[in-house]
Amino acid sequence: MTLRTADRPTVYILHENPEWLPPFTRALDEAGVPWVDWELSSGSIDLTQAPPEGIFWSRLSASSPSRGHAHAKEVARSVLRWVEAAGRRVINGSGVVEFEVSKVAQYVALAAEGFDVPRTVAVFGREELVERAQTLPAPFITKHNQGGKGLGVRRFDSQEDFAAYATGDDFEEPIDGVTLLQEHLVAAEPFVTRAEFIGGRFVYAVRVDTSGGTFELCPAEACAVPPAGFAPAVCEVPGAEASQPIELQAPAPLFTERTEITAAHPLIVRLEAFLAARGIEIAGVEFFETADGRVVPYDINTNTNYSPDVEAANGYRAANAVSALLAGELAERYLAAAV
Ligand SMILES: Nc1ncnc2c1ncn2[C@@H]1O[C@H](COP(=O)(O)OP(=O)(O)OP(=O)(O)O)[C@@H](O)[C@H]1O
Ligand SMILES: [Mg+2]
Known part of the structure; x- marks a missing residue:
């Protein structure tokens, strides 16, 4: 064909x-x-x-x-x-x-422009996982370099737990062999923010409620209701049993617009310049506002889906x-x- x-x-x-x-x-x-x-x-x-x-x-x-x-x-x-x-x-x-396919690419580019990105160690293969994790204080998280849908995002509260995972049969092999070990960010309030850009210009910012503990944050309608015949999304949940994947059956996390974030917000101004310099025309950039006052972009999604809930409320039509x-x-x- x-x-x-x-x-x-x-x-x-x-x-x-x-x-x-x-x-x-x-x-x-x-x-x-x-x-x-x-x-x-x-x-x-x-x-x-x-x-x-x-x-x-x-x-x-x-x-x-x-x-x-x-x-x-x-x-x-x-x-x-x-x-x-x-x-x-x-x-x-x-x-x-x-x-899109490399969080390493995202972090080094953001850091080069002076953004505060999560401290991250990229480990190639499995050999050095346990050794390199020692350089991060617990709790820390793992994620896949080529992620999406929260792939491989797990929280570890001790080096021992991580060593058992990294050397055991449950280890989730990243598709490109690159596992990221990353500092655990603590949000001031239980949400992350996703700023949407179309044609390189900011359109709106979405507050994503993370109080349910999920790492899977797809806002698309298609993600909210698993289609017949498909298994529900398998996600990782932080917390006590964090190193075990669970099946997510609950409704998607709550998405609401953060109307106080406008194109004039200092982070948005800098992100627009960053995206323009790299020819990224359509993107959703996720960031944390941490308990200790940091503003940390940590994920650039160039394949973006828009939340029907947000757009029902604000009347904007990103697809248009x-x-x-x-x-x-x-x-x-x-x-x-x-x-
Ligand atoms: N360093 C961190 N500390 C604490 N929580 C984190 C950290 N990094 C990611 N998370 C949580 O996990 C979620 C998924 O992480 P991330 O966006 O990096 O992965 P992803 O695979 O690109 O997911 P998606 O495609 O859903 O955006 C984040 O939205 C956030 O809630
Ligand atoms: Mg993300």
Whole structure:
């Protein structure tokens, strides 16, 4: 099977989870914008052929291996290099994929710009896990370099507990072999914040209630209700039995807008500059405000899903804003396009 192409300039959506597409394709349909989706799990490209005319939007997700798409990032890298080399306009292109699939890439870039990031040790393979954990005071957490959905996020309250985990059969092998050991951040209040950016501009910030203890924070409608035939999301929960994964059956955590956070907020101003410098056009950046007064960005999601609860309350339609961005780019490059 080859990737489907349209016979006129079109918005191509690169992704591997159809569950997350409807809000965007609805918005595109309503605006009369032609689109085609390319699932990053199969297909083929002939490198001697030019890619189709259109605008390309990558929604590669770090958590793609958890949906059986272990090679999605390699497919995305290949397809994006191909369309970029031909000069096509790409939103969240190949450089952004590298941020999506590597928290190391995120932390070192943020730190280089002076952001306060969580102290983190990246361990390659298993050999040095126990030894390097000694450099972090307990409690500390683990997470996967290529994360998403809170993959591999576990809290450890002692070196002994961690040593048992790291050397035992329950150890969760990260898809890229890179485990992060990270300082445990304590929020002043039980929430984290996710600031959404579209077209590089801040749109709104969401308060994510973490009092339920979950590390899985997907705001999409598709995440809230497990589809029939699929197991509920398996997440990690901090606390007493923290090193054991549990099955999350409870409702998704509460998402509400933080209206006091505006584009003028000092962190938002700096994040906009950071994203612009790296060509990250659509992103949700998560940050902690800690009990000791730190403001710590710790996760850049370039495949973002928007909370229907938040948008029911604030009336904003992020999917429409994304659609308008794509339509504008399509119209700018292909004036004859019917948009
Ligand atoms: N250093 C930390 N200290 C305490 N809690 C943390 C820390 N890092 C992450 N968490 C908690 O775990 C959650 C998931 O972490 P993180 O966002 O880094 O992983 P992820 O796999 O990218 O998840 P997602 O795709 O849901 O954003 C965070 O939102 C936060 O509640
Ligand atoms: Mg996160």
